[in-house]
Amino acid sequence: MTAASDGGAPTASPSALGPTRDRRGSPIPTFSMIATRFMELRRRRGLMITLVLVTIGFPTVFLAIRLLLHAVAPKTYGPAGGYDIYTAMSAGVLYTFGFIVAATLGCTAGSVDLAEGMFRHLVITGRSRLALYLARIPAGLAIIGSLVAIGFAIVCAVCVYAAPSKLSYNGVTVPAGLSQSGLQTWAADNAATVVCNFSYDGSIAGNVGCDNRPGQPPSVVTQGPTGQLVPASASQAKAAATQIAQQDYQQYKRQFRYPSNSLMIKTGLWLELEATVGFIVGLGLGSLLGQRTTAVILMIVLEVILTPIAVRSRIPHFINAQRGIVGVATGHLEPGQLPLAFGGGGRDYRLTESTTTAICVILAWLIGWTILGSWRMMTRDA
Amino acid sequence: MKSTDVVASPEQHGGDGSLAVETRGLAKRFGANVAINGVDLLIPRGCAFGYLGPNGAGKTTLIRVLLGLTRADAGTMSLLGHPVPKHRDVALARVGAIVDEPRFHGHLTGRQNLQVLAAAREPAARSRIDASLERVGMLQRADDRVSKYSMGMRQRLGVAACLIGDPELLILDEPMNGLDPAGMHDMRDMIRSLVAEGRTVVLSSHLLDEVQRTCDAVAIVDRGNIIRQGPIPELLAGTSLTLQVDCSEPDRARSLISSTNLAATTIDVEGDGLAITLPAGTSRDVFAEVARVLVTGGIAVYRLEPVQASLESWFLQVTSRLGDTA
Known part of the structure; x- marks a missing residue:
């Protein structure tokens, strides 16, 4: 430590810099806050490796193996693309795992400042706690949105460029x-x-x-x-x-040799919506609980256990509550050419509900968890 | 307030900004436990102010309340003339603080952690990062991950985090923790240099010797109350003085001194000499009288030294007296 003034700003005498000029009481986060929050999340090596493996690694490895097998033994192993592959990878792997990794990232973003002692430093800056919370949303969405987009782009590329020459329906080659x-x-x-x-x-x-x-x-x-x-x-x-x-x-x-542009766009948007919901809800839950592990477990339980049950069953006097589960609502918005996201053996078990209801449920979850998470952050002792 | 104010009584101050910190009747309780009990604290600008107290006295709680990390149950406060929490954002814009052990994102480098904090401050804060790191001696290690830092390095990084805001007021909670002797010396020098620049430094510490060397004024808090407050010389001026005497025949010397009408509080034989406790404000003539009595009595005097009570001994005296009355 040097006692003498070194010429840098901190050694200057207290200036008359107008503290109101940076509007730190505003609830709107600055670009700089979002950028540094993005950096903070992106540099979590273990977490990022896991996210990349799940959203990009799994589809890439699976499709690469299918491409290789088809190249070696084309009569035994069918093309890497096709209807079944596209639907399984998008409505199966990317839908479910995309939600889980988004939720994991959200829970991390919502809890680590507190767990790692940075929350106190940030509060002492005088910056609005709401702005500190809201800065995490674009930063996290930029990460998870990119990962899901890359994973889905790989699936689309393989399904388009390695599509079968004929349509296979129930194991029978049928003209498309x-x-x-x-x-x-x-x-x-x-x-x-x-x-x-x-x-x-x-x-x-x-x-x-x-x-x-x-x-x-x-x-x-x-x-x-x-x-x-x-x-x-x-x-x-x-x-x-x-x-x-x-x-x-x-x-x-509904079946195709390769997905149409329209279907790919719809599916991509639907997957991004699911990831967004996972991240925002995870962020709110992580902030509310103040710790990551429990929040991640709860999010996985929601996606893997509660939502499939709510989608497939009809509980008397509980139908509207079932419709209130966000997974049921996002499932309702699934593009028509895809099979039910939670399986179902070709049958559509989904609860009947209007698209307006589904959108309202999703918005309620997004807004509700943002309010809960930011409220906890604003009232929490640092 | 039960003792001397640092500057003046609370009634003389109307929140005109001449004080760095001002609290009136500040209270905070956690359930049945009273952490802060109606504290009136006045800290003038441009000084190093020590904030002392035993463990659990409420030191950190008061700092947390001042910084808006937790809410007060009663009372008013202002930082740099701005009422808090009403204008908390304006007040904290010019405040830097370390509360408890400074912790950061371990997976980021020191510089990246400061970038995260600078982003939450004014735009100019980012340009102060390098200068802040250099000032605390961390520039060479700025690009190492914080997880590899020692406790002392994290303390330095914590101070750097305070400096990026170009603060008028620094509140440092136990900043010497984890520092080696050279680091403590550097920290002391840096605090004095910050004060010399016109900043105010509030230092909470258990290291009373360091506080005495570093601070101009102190407040002692115990059980949520401020029990003493004022400039260190003034506070110590009210304490007793010990006259250390190295002499031959200490027992006979004690008898000789006792037989005089000197206003000694206690006379103790300690090794090859005496320790004579005298009331505060005892004049130098008394020392000469002690020497004269001993020499006249045929006792050889090798050394005679008045020792003023240290902050540490005074602190122990004050807090132990409280303990006795509890």
Whole structure:
């Protein structure tokens, strides 16, 4: 330490610098505050490695392996892209893990100043505590938004550039982009394939079905007069295939060889929305509790346990509360061509609710947790 | 206030900004525990002010209340003439403080931590980072992670964090903790240089010797009350004086002194001499009279030295008296 004045600003005599010039009582954070908060979060090496691994590493490694396998043995391993891969990576991996990593980052941003003793230094600057809280939001969103965007961009790139040349529906190669009548015509021409491979809910007229015994080629059969299986006539088979195609068209229509630009944009925005919700709620919860571990655990429980239960079940007298869960609301905003984010075996278990309700629920969570987190920060002893 | 004010009585001050810190009837309790009990504290600008007290006396709580880290239950206060918490942002703009052990983000370097803090201050604060680091002797280690810093280095970084705001008032809570002797010497010099620049430094410390060497005035707090307050020379002037006498035949010397009408409070035999406690304000003629009595009585006097009570002994005297009456 040097006692003598060194010529720098701190050694000068107390100046008459107007303290009001920097408006530190304002609740609006400065760009500099946001930038340094961004730096503080970005330099958490362990946390950042984890976030990058989950949001970018997992999809990259998975898709790289599929690309490699397809390149080595194209007949055994299908293309790396396609409908199933795109939907699994976006509505499965990036949706769920994106929320969890965003929540982890939010809980970290909301609690570390207190845990690491910096909160006191920051409060002593005289800066508005609300501004200190709000500075974390753009800083954290810049990080998590970028990571999710990069991970999703990789998925999109692989699904577009390594797309299959034909559409695979229920394991059957089907021409892509058929109209309903086109699909029915195609089904009539490939009756045995359709009857034996396409899923159908209900009973087919004429009791037509598939005889798929081992060692024999699959064939279309029906019940004879004495109950035994007999080969169906060509007209019976065509009628059955047309009936199945008619029912399957809605499901077929959603499938694609590669995602359209519109779907990719919608999916990207939906994933960013989910990550934003995860971060803001995590930030508020972390600030409220003042410590990270418990907050992260609670956020994981919300995403992995509570939300799937709320999406799939109908609890009497509790439906509106279920609709109030943010995961149910974000699930409602899922792009139409994607399967249910929380699984469901092809069925859509989602609670019925209006889009307006879903948006209101999401806004309520974002605003509510921001108020709670900032309130705790403003009233907490430092 | 129960003792001498540093400058004047509270009634003479109307919050005109001549005081760096002013509190009136400040109170804070945690449940049934009274941490601050109606404290009136006046700290003038441009001095080094020691804030002393036993553990749990309420020193850190008062600092936390002043800085807005926790809310007061009653009373008023102002920093640099600005009422707090009403104009807290304006007041704290010119205040730097270390409260308890300075802690920072361990994964960031010292410089990056200061950047985070400078961003929350005025725009010019960022330009003061290097000068602040240099002033506390941390420029060479500024780009190391704080997790690798020693306690003393974190203390220095804490002071640097105070300086980036170009403060008029620095409040340092135990700034000597973790510093080696050279570091303590540097810190003392730096505090004096800050005061020489016209800044006010409030120093809370247990190291009374350091406080006595560094500060112009002190306040002693105990059980939430300020029990003494004033310039150090004035406070010590009211304390007793000890006359250390090295002589032959200490027992006979004690008898000789006792037989005189000298106003000695106590006369103790200590090793090869006597320790004669005299009332405050005893004149030098009394020392000469002691020497004359002993020499006349045939006792060889090798050394005779008046010793003024130190801040530490005075502090112990004051606080132990309180303990006796409790």
